Amino acid sequence: MSYDLLSGRFLFSYCAAARFPSKRRIAFVAAGASPSSPSRSPGASSLRRRRVRAAPSVPSKQDVRPAVSSSVTVKRWRRRRKLEEVQDGGGGGGGGGEECAPSAEEPSTSVGTPYQNGDPLGRKELAQCVVEWLRQGMRSMASKFAAAEVQGDAAALALEWGSAEGRLGFVIQAQPYLSAIPMPQGLEALCLKACTHYPTLFDHFQRELRDVLLGYQNQGLVSDWRSTQSWRMLKEMASSSQHRAAVRRTSPRPKAMHSSIGVSLKKVRLMQDRMEEFVREMSNLLRIERDVELEFMQEELNATPVLGDDSVPPKPVEYLVSHGLSQQEQCDTICNLNVVSSSTGLGGLHLVLFRVEGGHKLPPTTLSPGDMVCVRTCNSRGEGATSCKQGIVYNLGEDGCSITVALESRHGDATFSRLFGKSVRIDRIQGLADALTYERNLEALMLLQRNGLQKDNVSIGVVATLFGDGKDVVKMAKNNLTRPYESSGPDPRLSKRYAFDASQLRALNLGLNKNRPVLIIQGPPGTGKTVLLTELIVRAVQQGERVLVTAPSNAAVDNMVERLSHTGLNIVRVGNPVRLSPSVCSKSLGEIVNGRLRQFRKELERKRTDLRKDLRHCIQDDSLAAGIRQLLKQLARDLENKEKEMIREVLSDAQVVLSTNTGAADPLIRKTGSFDLVIVDEAGQVIEPSCWIPVLQGKRCILAGDHCQLAPVILSRTALDGGLGKSLLERASSLHDGLLTTQLTVQYRMHDSIAMWASNEMYQGLIFEPFLIHPFYGFFHSFCQQGVSPTAIAVQSPYIAQVQLLREKLEEYPGLSAVEVSTIDSFQGREADAVVISMVRSNPLGAVGFLGDSRRINVATTRARKHVTVVCDTSTICHSTFLARLLRHIRRYGQVKHVAPGSLDGISGLGFSQPTLPSIS
Numbered sequence: 001m002s003y004d005l006l007s008g009r010f011l012f013s014y015c016a017a018a019r020f021p022s023k024r025r026i027a028f029v030a031a032g033a034s035p036s037s038p039s040r041s042p043g044a045s046s047l048r049r050r051r052v053r054a055a056p057s058v059p060s061k062q063d064v065r066p067a068v069s070s071s072v073t074v075k076r077w078r079r080r081r082k083l084e085e086v087q088d089g090g091g092g093g094g095g096g097g098e099e100c101a102p103s104a105e106e107p108s109t110s111v112g113t114p115y116q117n118g119d120p121l122g123r124k125e126l127a128q129c130v131v132e133w134l135r136q137g138m139r140s141m142a143s144k145f146a147a148a149e150v151q152g153d154a155a156a157l158a159l160e161w162g163s164a165e166g167r168l169g170f171v172i173q174a175q176p177y178l179s180a181i182p183m184p185q186g187l188e189a190l191c192l193k194a195c196t197h198y199p200t201l202f203d204h205f206q207r208e209l210r211d212v213l214l215g216y217q218n219q220g221l222v223s224d225w226r227s228t229q230s231w232r233m234l235k236e237m238a239s240s241s242q243h244r245a246a247v248r249r250t251s252p253r254p255k256a257m258h259s260s261i262g263v264s265l266k267k268v269r270l271m272q273d274r275m276e277e278f279v280r281e282m283s284n285l286l287r288i289e290r291d292v293e294l295e296f297m298q299e300e301l302n303a304t305p306v307l308g309d310d311s312v313p314p315k316p317v318e319y320l321v322s323h324g325l326s327q328q329e330q331c332d333t334i335c336n337l338n339v340v341s342s343s344t345g346l347g348g349l350h351l352v353l354f355r356v357e358g359g360h361k362l363p364p365t366t367l368s369p370g371d372m373v374c375v376r377t378c379n380s381r382g383e384g385a386t387s388c389k390q391g392i393v394y395n396l397g398e399d400g401c402s403i404t405v406a407l408e409s410r411h412g413d414a415t416f417s418r419l420f421g422k423s424v425r426i427d428r429i430q431g432l433a434d435a436l437t438y439e440r441n442l443e444a445l446m447l448l449q450r451n452g453l454q455k456d457n458v459s460i461g462v463v464a465t466l467f468g469d470g471k472d473v474v475k476m477a478k479n480n481l482t483r484p485y486e487s488s489g490p491d492p493r494l495s496k497r498y499a500f501d502a503s504q505l506r507a508l509n510l511g512l513n514k515n516r517p518v519l520i521i522q523g524p525p526g527t528g529k530t531v532l533l534t535e536l537i538v539r540a541v542q543q544g545e546r547v548l549v550t551a552p553s554n555a556a557v558d559n560m561v562e563r564l565s566h567t568g569l570n571i572v573r574v575g576n577p578v579r580l581s582p583s584v585c586s587k588s589l590g591e592i593v594n595g596r597l598r599q600f601r602k603e604l605e606r607k608r609t610d611l612r613k614d615l616r617h618c619i620q621d622d623s624l625a626a627g628i629r630q631l632l633k634q635l636a637r638d639l640e641n642k643e644k645e646m647i648r649e650v651l652s653d654a655q656v657v658l659s660t661n662t663g664a665a666d667p668l669i670r671k672t673g674s675f676d677l678v679i680v681d682e683a684g685q686v687i688e689p690s691c692w693i694p695v696l697q698g699k700r701c702i703l704a705g706d707h708c709q710l711a712p713v714i715l716s717r718t719a720l721d722g723g724l725g726k727s728l729l730e731r732a733s734s735l736h737d738g739l740l741t742t743q744l745t746v747q748y749r750m751h752d753s754i755a756m757w758a759s760n761e762m763y764q765g766l767i768f769e770p771f772l773i774h775p776f777y778g779f780f781h782s783f784c785q786q787g788v789s790p791t792a793i794a795v796q797s798p799y800i801a802q803v804q805l806l807r808e809k810l811e812e813y814p815g816l817s818a819v820e821v822s823t824i825d826s827f828q829g830r831e832a833d834a835v836v837i838s839m840v841r842s843n844p845l846g847a848v849g850f851l852g853d854s855r856r857i858n859v860a861t862t863r864a865r866k867h868v869t870v871v872c873d874t875s876t877i878c879h880s881t882f883l884a885r886l887l888r889h890i891r892r893y894g895q896v897k898h899v900a901p902g903s904l905d906g907i908s909g910l911g912f913s914q915p916t917l918p919s920i921s
């Protein structure tokens, strides 16, 4: 190894003909060296000269000669080493290459860059023999230094230290001592890595010097080893900034985590690499998906309503138009609106009030609070501009002329200001991820990569479990962080509310184990996942845990809020007020805060009114008026501060916080600190990045769901094929031989004949132990006549337009407006005594579209406790073998009724003829 004065580069070459065949000789150049390389550091020239002198000129293994005192010849030195080896028991140290072959586990090392910074490399990274090889080399160097000390040869000592000065000098100085010792066979690459790693060399040298000096002290050669010149010089070197910079890690990799999660640093690095690879892939897929979404949205928005003849000058447009490339997505539009005012709502919502131009009434519209909309300027024909702002309908004015939208943009946003004074158009867009969701997913991935394995990350156990391999998890278990093998026997104390079955009790016990970072609860429909989660939350709070509960959709979160409302827990639902179901409003953050601020607001309003009165009276007195205006501003600030304080208070007092997965990224939640437990319901329905938003906020997590029910909706084929559609639930349940998963096996909801179909079609015949349910038979039109309450009936369709049409039709029948009509997707997680599924599709081609998605039909069918009616065109539906099997099952265990063409006006058309179902292989 030498330093090239001309190029200013550090050259290292090593040739060990005896051990490496010629083609395996290693010669490498570390370009640029370190920031403190001699060419750049002050005093570099003298240092360089000394280094050139001190470095042996490319020693070969045969003639390597340790730079020991002249009295020790190479022969004697070798003899002594051999003797030491014999004394050590035949090379128990490191020379015995034959005993120290690299194992399959040993990392393949790239020997590229000497002088990496960082912690000393240990046995795990280098293998025992290499560490021993280093120890011997450094022992020899330390002995030389210490010998100079006891011989009182200050000049020699100074010379040696001078050569070793600086980390580069130190590494160079160490080489001859190391080269003198044969490298363990097969581990040459690791030896080369180690012998150029300054922190490692220094660490070994320090330990050996201390031992040698201590030996001298015991022999009475020195009085106090700590006060020797060698030791003081070493300490001086250790306190230099150069040294500290070298042993400080410069890469963003985590520090030695082994003490935190009980696995080796090497394993932590592997996990980090795995995680970085995952984050890279997922971010890329998210971007692809986002591009397709935007493209799709643009196409939807470009489908501008056509107003007929171009030559006819357009009148003020007042219409509702539905168009859509996909039948599921419907886009309702209101044009010719003007911005009237904007204000800030609770939680910083940017509320913008729009009115129809010319004081006209809003057209009849299906837009309603909570709908996601796109807001942009438009021309007099209603054609919209390309750039748009996303928002959510906040409310529709009672006067019928206005609509308020909560916009994503903030005050002062240029896009928003451009809306002023212009004609504006609002389009409803369904089923598209908004920009905020996309950004929050990306942010979660970034946080996972950056903080996932950091010591201070609360969810480090979760991350390590989900990115470690099976061995890591077992290791962590030994370290008491997780106990995957703990007893799963039922705990009788847990069965007060329900008579839980054994599989539910097992899940409860596992879920309440604070030492378990990850639990996956999987269960087919009706097996009590939601019931179980409710119980788990109650018990977790009882054992002192603060819980964050999330789900992919607002409907699923509200469902959980409703179930928890009766438990007496202090729960808070966080989310955009306009998207919450009215039944849970009393638990929403907005409502709670407003309730507590009511008195304060009243008082503030009174003060405001007084001040405004005063202002009117002193309009002539500029300075007084300015003072009053200041006071009014101050009142507004007071309200804002009080609001923030109250939000913080409400959230930090809450025992359970509930939001959607995306909503969990809300700074309001993040600011209140981490959670002991995060529970994600319907976890099979959400893409993995989204799941990481809540999961990173808790010490441990429970994911519940069913991978045979609705999957994440992905638009891009590339993203789907790349794996974006795979949920964390699905990935985690296949990890570590299913160690993280527990199954629920008894279904309590459905009549046996419904459950049987689901079991055979979706769960490989898994027998759900049935729970006794009495079926009833009848038809939708006559259910109610048979005494079934309208609230016990749920109508589902995959298509939103059909849902809207059915709602309108049912309004016409007195008493039937209580029948719930919804899309299949929004009914997931819920149940009803009787379910009617309207399949809609009817075409000569037999195209079934996404009806062919077995998971969606599984959800629709398994919502029913007692009865399922499927309304469909069998000639279309039966083109799908899956759907044809469903119809066959119904024919076998139920009844098929036929509506004759042209007789759609009611009961009279229903007969009992058996339609021919195509044969299916």
Ligand SMILES: Nc1ncnc2c1ncn2[C@@H]1O[C@H](COP(=O)(O)OP(=O)(O)OP(=O)(O)O)[C@@H](O)[C@H]1O
Binding pocket: 498, 499, 500, 501, 504, 523, 524, 525, 526, 527, 528, 529, 530, 531, 532, 706, 747, 748, 749, 828, 829, 830, 831, 862
């Ligand atoms: N141990 C039990 N004893 C009696 N009834 C139970 C029990 N567990 C669950 N149930 C009932 O079974 C029905 C289904 O429960 P739940 O909605 O929790 O199931 P789920 O697994 O979440 O279903 P899905 O996945 O279809 O949403 C509910 O009516 C619930 O009250």
